[in-house]
Amino acid sequence: MSSQSYDVIVIGGGAVGENVADRTSQGDLSTVVVESDLVGGECSYWACMPSKALLRSGAALAAARRVPGAAEAVSGTVDARAALRQRDSIASHWKDDGQAKWLDSAGIALVRGHARLTGVKEVTVTAADGAVTVLTATHAVVVSTGSAALLPDIDGLRAVNPWTSREATSAQQIPPRLAVIGGGVVAAEMAAAYASLGSAVTVIARSPLLGGQEPFAGELVTAALEENGVTVLIGRSTTTAHREHDGTVTLALDDASTVTADQVLVAIGRTARTDDLGLDTVGLGAGDWLDVDDTLLVQGDSPDLAGDWLYATGDVNHRALLTHQGKYQARAAGDAIVTRAAGRPVDDTPWGAHVATADHAAVPQVTFTDPQVASVGHTAASAVKAGFRIRILDYDLANLGGASVLAVGYVGKARAIVDLDREVLLGVTFVGQDVAELLHSATVAIVGEVPINRLWHAVPSYPTLTEVWLRLLEAYGRPGFTDNDTDTDTDEELG
Incomplete structure (x- = not known):
C-alpha cells in the first residue's frame, strides 16, 4: 500500500473530470485524476463522439439526395463497414493514449483503478493488479463518475444480453433486425443510425418520442424514422424477453403482440454511477444522485460534509445529463475550488465564473436525428x-x-x-x-x-x-x- 497527497482529487477521468482537473491545475493546485476505465470517458468512446459518427453517413447521404444534381450522382446505400471504420477512428479505437498524454502535459497526475471514499478528503484506489493507493486531498475531492444505462425490470431481459448505449455505439456488426426499447434521445438517434446502416429497426416506446421537448419535435422525428423504414410503436410496453433456439429474441408487448429481433437495445434512462463509491463513509447513500449547490458542492446533513470539500460535477448530480453542461459545471467547480483554497469567497468575481446557473433554465441540447x-x-x-x-x-x-x-x-x-x-x-x-x-x-x-x-x-x-x-x-x-x-x-x- 502506498499513500500520496494532492490539493485536489478528481474521481473520474471523463470529459467532465478532465475539465475540473485542468481548471484546478491552472489555479496552481496539485491535482490527480483517478480513472478505472479509459481516460476521456463515456463521451469520447461510447456516447457523443461515436454516436454522431454513426449518424453522419446516413444524414449526409440523405441531404445529398434532397438536392437536384447531387441526387443524380448518388447511388447505393451507406457502406456500413466504412461507416464503422470511421466511427472506430473517431473513438480512437478505444485507446486512451492521447488523453493520458494530455493529462501529463497539463501537469495532472493519473492513478488508474477503482476509487472509493474512505473518509473525509480520503480516497482509496484499488488497481487492476490489486495494488492499493491511499490518496488524501488538502482542499477538495470531486466526484465525476457520470451515469450508466438503466435496465428495466422486464422478465427475461437480462438473460438476452441486451445492448445499452455502450454496445450500440461500439458494435462491430450491424444486426439484421434491431429492437429499441425507449423513446428518448438515445433511442431516436440509434434507431436513425442503425436504419441507415441497414438494420430493420423497431422502436417500442410507452410515450411519444422525445418527451419533454415540444410535441412537434417528436412528431417530425417519428415521421422521418417511419419514412426511412423504421417501425415506431407508441404507447406499448415490453413485458417479457426470450432468446429463441435460433438466436433471435422475441419481445412480448402489453397489447399481446410480439416483436422479433436479432438484437435488443435498451435506452430508457440513466442511473448514477455511485453504487460502489464509498458514499456511506461520509453519510450519503450508495447509488444516489448527488445533490449540489451552484458551486457544485455536495449537499447533505452529515457533519462529514462540513468544510466545503466534496463536489460533484456532470451526470452524477442529475442537473443536466449532457457533456457540454458537465464541462460547464466542471469549469465553475474548478474555479470555486481554487477561489476557496485561496481563502476568498466564491462570489468574489464580477462575472459569476464560480457558479453554474445555466442548468436551471438555459440548457441547450441537440438530437442528431434527421x-x-x-x-x-x-x-x-x-x-x-x-x-x-x-x-x-x-x-x-x-x-x-x-x-x-x-x-x-x-x-x-x-x-x-x-x-x-x-x-x-x-x-x-x-x-x-x-x-x-x-x-x-x-x-x-x-x-x-x-x-x-x-x-x-x-x-x-x-x-x-x-x-x-x-x-x-x-x-x-x-x-x-x-x-x-x-x-x-x-x-x-x-x-
Whole structure:
C-alpha cells in the first residue's frame, strides 16, 4: 500500500473530470485524476463522439439526395463497414493514449483503478493488479463518475444480453433486425443510425418520442424514422424477453403482440454511477444522485460534509445529463475550488465564473436525428408550469430562402417562447436539417436576456436558415407598436 497527497482529487477521468482537473491545475493546485476505465470517458468512446459518427453517413447521404444534381450522382446505400471504420477512428479505437498524454502535459497526475471514499478528503484506489493507493486531498475531492444505462425490470431481459448505449455505439456488426426499447434521445438517434446502416429497426416506446421537448419535435422525428423504414410503436410496453433456439429474441408487448429481433437495445434512462463509491463513509447513500449547490458542492446533513470539500460535477448530480453542461459545471467547480483554497469567497468575481446557473433554465441540447432537434430553455408547457405569461411564436422553416437552397421539400419548424412581461425569450426549439448551428444564437439571446426590441438589430444573413430570427420577430410584432396582442396563424398567447 502506498499513500500520496494532492490539493485536489478528481474521481473520474471523463470529459467532465478532465475539465475540473485542468481548471484546478491552472489555479496552481496539485491535482490527480483517478480513472478505472479509459481516460476521456463515456463521451469520447461510447456516447457523443461515436454516436454522431454513426449518424453522419446516413444524414449526409440523405441531404445529398434532397438536392437536384447531387441526387443524380448518388447511388447505393451507406457502406456500413466504412461507416464503422470511421466511427472506430473517431473513438480512437478505444485507446486512451492521447488523453493520458494530455493529462501529463497539463501537469495532472493519473492513478488508474477503482476509487472509493474512505473518509473525509480520503480516497482509496484499488488497481487492476490489486495494488492499493491511499490518496488524501488538502482542499477538495470531486466526484465525476457520470451515469450508466438503466435496465428495466422486464422478465427475461437480462438473460438476452441486451445492448445499452455502450454496445450500440461500439458494435462491430450491424444486426439484421434491431429492437429499441425507449423513446428518448438515445433511442431516436440509434434507431436513425442503425436504419441507415441497414438494420430493420423497431422502436417500442410507452410515450411519444422525445418527451419533454415540444410535441412537434417528436412528431417530425417519428415521421422521418417511419419514412426511412423504421417501425415506431407508441404507447406499448415490453413485458417479457426470450432468446429463441435460433438466436433471435422475441419481445412480448402489453397489447399481446410480439416483436422479433436479432438484437435488443435498451435506452430508457440513466442511473448514477455511485453504487460502489464509498458514499456511506461520509453519510450519503450508495447509488444516489448527488445533490449540489451552484458551486457544485455536495449537499447533505452529515457533519462529514462540513468544510466545503466534496463536489460533484456532470451526470452524477442529475442537473443536466449532457457533456457540454458537465464541462460547464466542471469549469465553475474548478474555479470555486481554487477561489476557496485561496481563502476568498466564491462570489468574489464580477462575472459569476464560480457558479453554474445555466442548468436551471438555459440548457441547450441537440438530437442528431434527421431532422435534427435543437432546443434551449423552456418549452411552452414548462414555461406555463413555471408561472410565466408567454407568447408562442411558430414558423415553418420550409418558407425560408435558405431552406430551399439546402433541400427540395425541406421539412422543419421553429418555435420561440416569449416572456410577455419582460419581452425576452424563455426558450427556442428548431427542428430540421442542419438546425444545430442555429442553437447557440438562441442560447445567447436567452442567457443574455436580450430584449425583443434589440433583437431586431441583429440582422440575419440571406439566404440562410438564420433568417428564421427575422420571421419570428415579425410574428411577434414591431417594436413601438401596440398590435402585439393580435392573434395570427403563427403565434398564440398562454399563461
